Amino acid sequence: MAEVKETKLSRRFFVQGGSATAAALAVSNPFEAFAHWGRRRKGRGYGPLFETHDLNTGLPLIKLPKGFRYVSFGWTGDPMVNGDPTPPGHDGAAALWGPWGRIYYVRNHELRANPEGLTESFARRRLTYDKGQAPGGTTTVVFDARRGRYLRTVPSLSGTIRNCAGGPTPWNSWLTCEETLDEPGAARGDAELEQTHGWVFEVPALRRARPQPIKGMGRFVHEAAAVDPYTGIVYETEDRGESGIYRFVPKYYGALHYGGRQQALKVLGHPSLDTATGDIPVGSVFDVGWVDIADPERPHDTPGDGGGVFSQGFGQGAASFRRGEGMWYGNGKIYFVSTSGGAAGEGQIWALNPRRNKLKLVYESPSEEVLDNPDNIAISPRGGILLCEDGDLDGLYMRGLTPRGEIFDFAQNNIVLNGEVNGIAGDFRGREWAGASFSPDGRWLLVSIQTPGVTFAITGPWRRGAL
Numbered sequence: 062m063a064e065v066k067e068t069k070l071s072r073r074f075f076v077q078g079g080s081a082t083a084a085a086l087a088v089s090n091p092f093e094a095f096a097h098w099g100r101r102r103k104g105r106g107y108g109p110l111f112e113t114h115d116l117n118t119g120l121p122l123i124k125l126p127k128g129f130r131y132v133s134f135g136w137t138g139d140p141m142v143n144g145d146p147t148p149p150g151h152d153g154a155a156a157l158w159g160p161w162g163r164i165y166y167v168r169n170h171e172l173r174a175n176p177e178g179l180t181e182s183f184a185r186r187r188l189t190y191d192k193g194q195a196p197g198g199t200t201t202v203v204f205d206a207r208r209g210r211y212l213r214t215v216p217s218l219s220g221t222i223r224n225c226a227g228g229p230t231p232w233n234s235w236l237t238c239e240e241t242l243d244e245p246g247a248a249r250g251d252a253e254l255e256q257t258h259g260w261v262f263e264v265p266a267l268r269r270a271r272p273q274p275i276k277g278m279g280r281f282v283h284e285a286a287a288v289d290p291y292t293g294i295v296y297e298t299e300d301r302g303e304s305g306i307y308r309f310v311p312k313y314y315g316a317l318h319y320g321g322r323q324q325a326l327k328v329l330g331h332p333s334l335d336t337a338t339g340d341i342p343v344g345s346v347f348d349v350g351w352v353d354i355a356d357p358e359r360p361h362d363t364p365g366d367g368g369g370v371f372s373q374g375f376g377q378g379a380a381s382f383r384r385g386e387g388m389w390y391g392n393g394k395i396y397f398v399s400t401s402g403g404a405a406g407e408g409q410i411w412a413l414n415p416r417r418n419k420l421k422l423v424y425e426s427p428s429e430e431v432l433d434n435p436d437n438i439a440i441s442p443r444g445g446i447l448l449c450e451d452g453d454l455d456g457l458y459m460r461g462l463t464p465r466g467e468i469f470d471f472a473q474n475n476i477v478l479n480g481e482v483n484g485i486a487g488d489f490r491g492r493e494w495a496g497a498s499f500s501p502d503g504r505w506l507l508v509s510i511q512t513p514g515v516t517f518a519i520t521g522p523w524r525r526g527a528l
Contacts, residue, residue, distance in 0.1 A: 113129065134518070154166055167217060184198055236286045280359070280370070328349055333375055339425070348419065435449065447461055457474045458470050
């Protein structure tokens with residue numbers, strides 16, 4: 062694909078001294094009506110939050126609005142089907158469909174080896190990429206959505222490192238992404254790595270995964286991915302201080318291992334735009350194009366900098382984002398998070414229209430009290446936006462975002478344990494939410510808290526609010 066031809070906006074964008082100012086354009090989709098920066102008005106939320114007792118342990122692990130209930134499962138240390146304990150580090154995930162009303166929740170485990178902790182794969186050898194000291198990967202949790210009952214956990218991929226986020230595909234699989242650039246021979250305890258890292262892997266819900274990287278999707282500090290179901294193009298984020306937004310245009314729909322073209326997003330008329338300065342008003346819309354990445358497997362520009370892919374795009378005028386993290390397809394858009402973007406450094410939410418090649422800043426957090434460094438993002442089947450916080454405050458939230466740009470609280474971490482579950486003890490209220498994903502029918506929200514490592518299935522009167 063050639064770079065998209067530059068077109069004029071109805072109102073010009075100017076860049077002076079490296080900062081951008083912009084005027085919003087009128088659009089028809091209601092989820093493009095975000096134009097309120099830093100407001101915390103009452104929106105279509107679900108009301109105040111209350112301590113809500115877990116249907117499994119009986120403990121008040123999270124706070125939810127009235128009418129919602131949940132069950133916990135898949136705790137760190139719980140036995141999997143092979144008898145081994147569930148690994149820690151629960152992170153990005155997706156609720157994929159299965160037969161007989163079952164949900165297959167493919168869940169990342171963001172782990173890297175260390176002398177005191179896990180050092181080796183937790184999956185069978187045929188599901189292991191690196192036979193060295195690479196303990197990350199995915200587990201697949203099976204949940205009976207009809208009865209609201211946990212069934213089992215199965216190791217589905219391992220031998221990887223720092224599986225942070227990823228994204229679901231329209232063909233019912235999960236793309237799991239490595240947030241690292243570790244090299245073979247890197248000592249991490251008693252053993253060494255045997256493979257390169259920094260790749261994307263695919264884990265089908267109902268078939269065995271191939272523990273082979275999709276090298277055409279690039280080798281960089283991956284975070285998340287989202288697939289446009291109409292084209293099969295995969296969009297990707299990168300978790301660095303200076304990071305790009307990328308897309309992988311596959312040769313064949315749904316067959317990513319057969320190769321394709323890697324490209325970086327460029328804001329037309331604003332070469333090498335720094336989007337995270339806080340000088341871009343919420344509601345601003347940009348025309349975008351795409352520049353080719355000649356060598357997507359190059360991890361570094363200078364030794365150890367991790368910018369080999371980013372520098373190729375940035376040198377051709379691609380835009381820079383500050384810590385690209387969560388990404389999700391919904392409402393015909395690719396929504397993604399710049400976790401540290403904006404004037405306050407507390408996060409920005411962007412929406413990319415892949416058919417019109419338009420990029421819009423839909424929300425910017427004015428302070429951590431309003432929205433504290435959003436990370437994972439999910440779109441409900443009803444079109445609502447859900448954000449998982451990964452910030453500095455205790456009692457981190459999941460927050461909803463309405464079509465009018467209003468933030469509301471949906472759930473709060475309330476985990477304090479004294480050994481009641483698998484001997485785990487501690488105050489975990491400041492630990493991040495991750496892996497939010499709605500079931501295909503929209504009845505259940507599956508989500509995890511990374512530490513101590515637990516997954517929840519939440520249900521309730523969704524239609525009463527914006528989610």
